Amino acid sequence: MELRQLGRTGLRVSSLGLGTMTWGRDTDEGDAGEQLRDFVDAGGNLVDTAASYGGGASEEIIGRLLGSTISRDDVLLCTKAGIRATAHGASIDASRGSLLDSLDASLARLGVDHVDVFCVQSPDPRTPLTETLDALRRAVDSGRARYVALANHPGWQVGRASALLEAHGLELAAAQVEYSLLERGVEREVVPAATDLGVGVLAWSPLGRGVLTGKYRRTIPADSRAASTHLAGFVQPYLDSDCTSIVEAVATAAEGLERPTLEVALAWLLGRPGVSSALIGPRTPAQLRSCLPAAELDLPPALAGALDDISALQLGYPERR
Template identity: 35%
Template sequence: MSTLPDVDRPHWQADPARFTRQRYPHSGRSGLKLGNIALGLWHNFGGGDDEAMARRVLRRAIDQGIIHLDLANNYGPPPGSAETLLGKVLKQDLAGLRDELIISTKAGYQMGPEPHGDGGSRKYLFTSLDQSLKRLQLDRVDIFYHHRPDPSTPLEETMGALDAIVRSGRALYVGLSNYPAPLLRHAASLLRQLGTPCVIHQPRYNLFDRGPENGLLDALVDEGIGCIPFSPLAQGMLTDRYLDGKIPEGSRASKAGTFLKPEMITDTVLQRVRALQLIAQERGQPLAGMAVRWLMQRPAVCSVLIGASRPSQVDEAIAAARAPALSEAELGAIEAACAL
């Protein structure tokens, strides 16, 4: 049973012991500390979601020592609604806590039909961030990311815009997301020359998606940039939800507008999940927790970005971060299970 205060109490206040519940390693070679676990508002915080539950999740995240809340201009749906919700919660439930929080947002995906409603141009990045700040009811964010590479805009323009945004006071740090290794190295070099180094990179990375191992993690280590993986549970496949091969009602795969499709849950995937589940059981840990703990031991990873639709999922992620490190034997068994 949780010893945390009840997040539903009428006059909620953040737990004074919250900063004892996880560690706060530096992001790469910067002074920025995000915490082992960060909360992403990609899902469950949109205009059509349960606002009361979203508030409960945010309260529990704070009580568990989570300080980093991650957004993007297009998070919702509809786009922008997650930022609007967090802006309200910052003024109400989380009033007085802004200075201890790391708030990040991003721009790079399409936000509108106008010529500068997408991409990496200086015009789009400044306009998008100004709109985000209005929705968040803030005068600055802590981290501003370029969300994805834009081959139609010179990289020098995009990195110059990120540098100018920091110098304007709209953001304290800059990050990149979804950049492949060679482009990340080039972008990091440009930002370093400008005097605004890249401190964090956000790739999709989990036991089933090993793309960052093809040079990206090495680049992050070399450049001194922290890694904060998103989708650590492979959109829910690295849980016990699909072990019987069925799609439970209310699961990620049962909903429209998600990247996880029922046809992705193949016999091979199920075989791997079942093998991983056995390893997790031997550790006395849920599969989801083991998947998070595995990421924490990867090169350059300074934080793991989770999603949560209820407070108990926040508790589970914090428990995973506090679990014993995976042994060499367990890591070997995990690799064998993923190769089935």
């Protein structure tokens, strides 16, 4: 699997990253271990998790697998903070104290003394961005994180964070955002800002929350996310007629190439400017294995261009005049 530079840092990440949102909830430790072994054997190195995944269960499973299944040296760990569980549900909190406390708890669950990338999971309208960035600086200065990133932040915050961190001799390594043929909104401002500033793009949900696998073309499978009580609402926005048209176009392209639909969708994304890694989130080892060949697929330019056209954003002022 290709290793790509993460932005303008010296860190090299695999073109496919292993997302672990389902670990500890929909994916048990046995299947997680098999996924991790297969991923590393295929040349993957980037493992993405968060303090909020499974209430910390994802990190705990990774911690138990490090050493028993693979070596810590074989992977780059990215974890996220900024979403806390409260008695009233999830709460966004990117304050200095919350982020650093969360990082310490993540390190304990992971059983490591540092993570490779520490990421703020969501913008916090109640906390000044300068305070959030100070927490990231302290994480690096203390040795608890090697690099820092922002997730789901708008382009202007990516730009401001990059400038403020650079003033302290730090790089904003990455912007982690949802990006796929079904969600190209980041191309308006986030991706242009990231590529201009040398910030790597880590694309989550690169298969359009599973819809770009083609599994929903005829019906909703009983064992799918769209049929589950806790993820049905996550998938539903991508089951409309506009998204269906895009999925059918990808399926037609895949038939012509004699490759699975999901491989074509992933290969398209890996060919987009600025993308350092596509973070796949397989629930089972079989789902992971079905994704891995996409890392070696180069789409013919004409086909990639056709997919660009059918999924293109409707840009207006000020992006286009």
